[in-house]
Every structure is written in C-alpha cells, then in structure tokens.
Amino acid sequence: xxxxxxxxxxxxxGHLKIEATVEGGVVKEAKSSxxxxxxxxxxxxxxxxxxxxxxxxxxxxxxPTAHSTASTLNLxxxxxxxxxxxxxxxxxxxxxxxxxxxxxxxxxxxxLTALDFVDVTAVAGYSGKDPHLMQVxxxxxxxxxAPFVPxxxxxxxxxxxxxxxxxxxxxxxxNMRTLAHELLAIFGGHMPHNMSMMPGGVTExxxxxxxxxxxxxLEKLRHFIDxxxxxxVLAVAGVYSDYFxxxxxxxxxxxxGVFDMDSQPDxxxxxxxxxxxxxxxxxxxxxxxxxxxxxxxxxKHSWYSSGTxxxxxxGETKPDLKKEGAYSWLKxxxxxxxxxEVGPLARQVNxxxxxxxxxxxxxxxxxxxxxxxxxxxxxxxxxxxARAIEAxxxxxxxxxxxxxxxxxxxxxxxYKVPESSEGMGITDAPRGALGHWIRIxxxxxxxxxxxxxxxxxxxxxxxxxxxxxxxxALEGTKVKDEKNPFELVRIVRSFxxxxxCAIHVINPKGTELNRFILN
Ligand code: NFE
Numbered sequence: 001x002x003x004x005x006x007x008x009x010x011x012x013x014g015h016l017k018i019e020a021t022v023e024g025g026v027v028k029e030a031k032s033s034x035x036x037x038x039x040x041x042x043x044x045x046x047x048x049x050x051x052x053x054x055x056x057x058x059x060x061x062x063x064p065t066a067h068s069t070a071s072t073l074n075l076x077x078x079x080x081x082x083x084x085x086x087x088x089x090x091x092x093x094x095x096x097x098x099x100x101x102x103x104x105x106x107x108x109x110x111x112l113t114a115l116d117f118v119d120v121t122a123v124a125g126y127s128g129k130d131p132h133l134m135q136v137x138x139x140x141x142x143x144x145x146a147p148f149v150p151x152x153x154x155x156x157x158x159x160x161x162x163x164x165x166x167x168x169x170x171x172x173x174x175n176m177r178t179l180a181h182e183l184l185a186i187f188g189g190h191m192p193h194n195m196s197m198m199p200g201g202v203t204e205x206x207x208x209x210x211x212x213x214x215x216x217x218l219e220k221l222r223h224f225i226d227x228x229x230x231x232x233v234l235a236v237a238g239v240y241s242d243y244f245x246x247x248x249x250x251x252x253x254x255x256x257g258v259f260d261m262d263s264q265p266d267x268x269x270x271x272x273x274x275x276x277x278x279x280x281x282x283x284x285x286x287x288x289x290x291x292x293x294x295x296x297x298x299x300k301h302s303w304y305s306s307g308t309x310x311x312x313x314x315g316e317t318k319p320d321l322k323k324e325g326a327y328s329w330l331k332x333x334x335x336x337x338x339x340x341e342v343g344p345l346a347r348q349v350n351x352x353x354x355x356x357x358x359x360x361x362x363x364x365x366x367x368x369x370x371x372x373x374x375x376x377x378x379x380x381x382x383x384x385x386a387r388a389i390e391a392x393x394x395x396x397x398x399x400x401x402x403x404x405x406x407x408x409x410x411x412x413x414x415y416k417v418p419e420s421s422e423g424m425g426i427t428d429a430p431r432g433a434l435g436h437w438i439r440i441x442x443x444x445x446x447x448x449x450x451x452x453x454x455x456x457x458x459x460x461x462x463x464x465x466x467x468x469x470x471x472x473a474l475e476g477t478k479v480k481d482e483k484n485p486f487e488l489v490r491i492v493r494s495f496x497x498x499x500x501c502a503i504h505v506i507n508p509k510g511t512e513l514n515r516f517i518l519n
Contacts, residue, residue, distance in 0.1 A: 001028075004485050008035065009492055011112045011147075013062050014499025016458060018470070020488060022479055027488070030467070030474035032458050034330035034499050037303070041317045044448040049075060049417055049440050050199075052448060056436065057193045059450065062107070062498055065100035065184065066429030067436070068197045069093065070450070073267065074436040075199035078423025083265040084413035089201025091401050092411060094259045094273075095214065096188040096197060098398045102221055103180035104430035104496075105344070105391040106229060109384065110173035113493045114166060116486065117236045119156035120148045122163035132171035133164065152484040157239050166235070169228050176224045183217045186210050201412030206405045214402045222395045225388075233388040237370065237381045244372060247380040247491035249473030250339045251281030253346035254456070256290065256435065258428035259397070267426050268292065273397055274347045274390075274428065275354060278335065281378055285353050292426060295435070297331040297451065301460040304331065308463055312437045313422065315449035330455050330499075332462040341469040342432025342456040343495060348386040349377060358396075362389050383494040419443055429453050431496050454498045470495060 007017035017033040040059050044052055056071045057064035072093070076082040085093075123136050139145060158166070181191040187204045188194030196204045204210075237244070256267070257276035264270040268290050278288040296309045303326045306316035320326075333340075340346070351359040352374070366385055367373065376382060418440060425436040432453030439447040459468040467475065473491050480487070 002482060004479070004482055004488065006485065006488065009489060009497070011115065012493060012497045012499065013060070014454075014497070016492070016497055016499045018474070018488060018492060020474055020479075020485070022482060025478055025480070027474050027477045027479060030471045031327055032330075032460060032468055032470040032492075033328040034454075034458060036499060037319060037329045039317065039319070040450065041315075041448050044445050046444050046446075049078065049438065049443070049445055052436070052438060052445060053198065054193070056450065059452070060498060061192050062104060063100065063429050063431065064192045065097050065188070065194060066427070066434050067450070068194055069097050069427050070425040070429070070434045070436040072197045072199055072425065073427055074423045074425025074438050076423075077265070077267070077425065078421040078438050078440055079199050079415040079418060080421075081200045081413050081415040082267075083263050085201050085260075085263045086410045086413060088206055088405055088409050088411045089413070090260050090263060091405055092187045092202045092204060092206070093197055094401055095398055096184055096194055096202075098259065098394050098401075099180050099184035099188070100191075101394050101430050102225070102391055103177045103184070105387045106173050106176050106180070106224075108387060108430075108496045109229060109233065110170050112496070113384070113490075114170060114232075114236075115148060115151060116490045116493060117156070117240060118158060118166040118170070119163045120167045120170070121145075122160045123167050126164065130168055132168045135171055136167050152486040152489065154481055154484045155486050158235070159239075162235050162239075166232055169232055172224070172228070176221060179217055179221055183214060183221070186214050186217075198412060200415045201410070203412065205411055206407045206409070208407055211402055211405055211407075215399065218395065218399055218402070222392075222399065225391050225395050230388050230392060233384050234366075234369070237385065240381065241370065243380040243490065244370065244376040244382065245379055246477060246487065247473045247494060248378040249469050250341055251378055252278070252338055252340045253280070253349050254278045254290070254335055254340035254342055254433055255347045255350050256426040256428050256433045258347070259394070267424065273394075274351050274359075275356060276426075277350045277354065278340065279350055279353055281375070285349070285374065287350070287354050292424065292435070294336040295333065295451070296337075297333050297455075298462040299331050300463040301326050302328050302331045309334075312435060312449040312451055313424070313439065313447075315437070315447070317449075326460075328460040330459045332459040332468060333451050333456045334462055337464075339462070339466050339469060339472065340456060341495075342428075342453050343383065343386075344390045344430070344432075345377065345383045345386040346432060347428055348390055349374075358393060359389070362392070380490055380494040383496075387496070417443055431498055432456060452498075454495075457495045458497050458499070470497070
C-alpha cells in the first residue's frame, strides 16, 4: 500500500491537495483538501448590502461574473425587484455572463487541461512560419519549457500533426480569451470586475453600435468554437476513448440552471436556457425537481467549528485550524444529505434527460459518433464534451439574444434598500451551481453565505463519512505508474476545479499557515 500526494495540483485555479492511498495499483481511498481559506463572508458582515455586489466579485479572478450574477440575483430578491427586471436588463446580464462562460470554457480546455493530452514537444522540429507555433518553438528551443513542463510522462498518444495543430490552437485560444473579455466589456465595463450588473438590471444602455460590435466579436468566437474547440475535443476523445469510462464519480447531478429567459421571482420556477434540476445514475437518470431548502453544509472534516448541516441562510463561518479529523478549508455541501456533482456535465445531463434542445440533439450525435450510451457521459471525457457543447450552445444563443435588445428602452428598475430582509441568489457558474444568501438588518448585511461550485465538487467527506465528488471519482482508479499519476490529475482537472475562492494564506496575526512546494 502506498500513498500518492499531489500538492498542489497545478493547472487549476487555487490550491488543492490530493492524497490517494493506492493498493495493488488501484486507488483505495482519496482525500481532497482545499488548502486556502476564503473569509469573504466575514468581510461582508455589517457592510452596506450593495457592497456585496462589488466585493463578492473579488472572490475569484476567473469567475467574478458568476459572483456578480449570484449576488445581483440575491439582492434582486432581498430588495423585492426580482419580478421587475426589464428585458434589456435581463438580456444584457446574460450577454455579460455568457461572455465569461465562453472565456472560462476555452481557458479550461486549452490552458488548463489540454496539456494532459497534447504533447507540445512535437513542435521541437517545426520549421514552418506559423507565428503561433514559432512562439512555442522559441520556448522549447531555448530549453525553458514552462508552462508546458514539468508534467507527468508516459501517456501522450496523439499523432504528431494533431499535437502540432492543438499547440497552435493553444496560442490562438489566448487571443480568443482576450476577445471574450472585450465582448464582456461592451456591456459590462471591463474584466475582471464588471461595473454594470446591479440589482434591478444593469447600468449600461443599449445602442446600435454596441449591438453591432458585440455581434462582430461574437462571430469570431463562434467560428473558433465550431471549427477548432469542438474538433479538438473530439480528436482527444477519439484517441483517449478509455477516458469515457474513467473518473465517473458519484453519478448524482445538480444544477440551479442558468441564463434567465423571464423575470419570474421564484428562482426555482424561472425559465432558464439550461433548466434547474437534479438527477442520478442510480435512479436511471430520472429528472427530479430542485428544492433549495434541502441544501446544507456539513463540516465534520472541515477546519471550521461552525454548526454542521446548516442551511446556508443560517450558515456560519468560524475557522478552526486545530480541529481534530479535519483536512480541508472546504465545507461539504449536501442536498437532502446526498453528494452531488455540479458543472457543465450536470447541466447538460439535466437538460438532456428533459429533452431540452439543442442539447438533446447534439449529445445524441456525439454519443452516436462514439457508439456510446448516455452512461459514457459520466466520465472524464463526458465533462470535456459537455463543456465544449455548452460553449457552442451559449455562443449561438448569445447571437440571438443580442438582436433582441431594444435601443432606447429601460435597462433597470428602481429599488430601495430595505431596513431588513432576506435574499437568495441561485444560478450556475461555468463550474456549476452557485448560491449566495443574504440577511439584512438595520440596512446592513447581518449574514452572507456563498456556496461555490468547487465546494460541491471538491469538498471533503461529510458528517456520515460519504466522500465528495472528486474523492469518489478518484477511488477505484487504476494507476499505471505511481511516479506519474496522470490518471489522477486528468480526473481532477476534468471538473475544472477553482480553489481561488479561498484566498487567505496567513492568519490575521500574519503567521504562515502552510507552505507549498511546487515541483
Ligand atoms: Ni473561482 Fe467559480 C466558477 C464560482 S468555482 S471559478 O465557475 O462560483 O468554485
């Protein structure tokens, strides 16, 4: 019996440690530890409720737009304007958030996970004139291979030309992400912290110029997604098809849904491009309705002395680094006491089983191409495919939404900050279900809680010992070479973890809590 410790896992956002106990070449037990603390809830206490919209965007540099969306929905509901958002405001919010989704999904495939499958050293002998490849070759010829190495060796299988093409796309994807940021800035102001989303709608007016500029930039992104991103994912899937049966995990999926299609005040009934819901492989992927009152966070194995199994509206944040048996700064979110995976796969599986188009048709065609049934989706490659399919659907819908904007019509509804109130903002972020909860007293924030996607996916064992989704996806995995555990990092990265929400490495007295060694 041996132990593999990967600390930190690179090419993700934030600091995650994975410990895997291996017996006979198979992972018997896995532990996922979030090694940084996110104290944003404490920072928000006693502040003006409107600060939540600004401060929660600082939770993370990758998905600030997700937090601006969740906090805005949260304040909409606490201020009682959730049924008054004008169509222009609703659509602009979707365009801002959609731009961030596209940036995020392209980032994940090319700059975080592709290097698990694509061998950039194929460019070493390159003698052509493609400027993107020449850029990469310069790194390789100069012997300075970072960020392409260090890496785990022993399982690079793509044909040389596919490696070269994908390496060119790696560089091109950087330009596409810039373009997605520019797209967001048209109505959002700028990245990373958009200024436009506000309770009641947005602050940016509609003009023909903005519509035309948005459409023009979006077309280039759509071209990249259709002709480069999706074909690259399919090329990887064709060669690494064993990853359709590796890293499945808990098989329970939860989504709050995302991209508002109306302003129905009950967020569980609001029509969304991707609907909310739950489903489970164990129950034959039957659709189940979402009831947010069943969400709790358990803390038995987390460095908190807070009460356990509390609903987030009553959530507590009391850090306790000395807690016996704890191994993570993440809590363990549960729905009705059960473990759920969140993210693009959860959204697309939920949409698929409900027959939502175009998800249903696209997934059917991908499954047919690989001669596979829906169970193949519950895997490493299923997560990558779901993310790419989702990028296409979101980009195509954005092209329609921007043409529904009406210049000259209102973009926001007036609101007043109430003396006391409660709110809930649930949406899906690129990485999955994201919820913000607020309690207002004396016009100030009395309590604020956020449960982010990676807390769902990367949380530790819960009060009854059930491992979290990362842990379940790792357990049972065969490891060919314990010195190069590429299976394990491929599994974890397929979830697109973001621990960046946890931003504190020192305690208030300035004492170091942990030291990370990169190798
Ligand atoms: Ni920090 Fe995020 C997304 C949110 S994930 S990137 O997507 O919310 O934990």
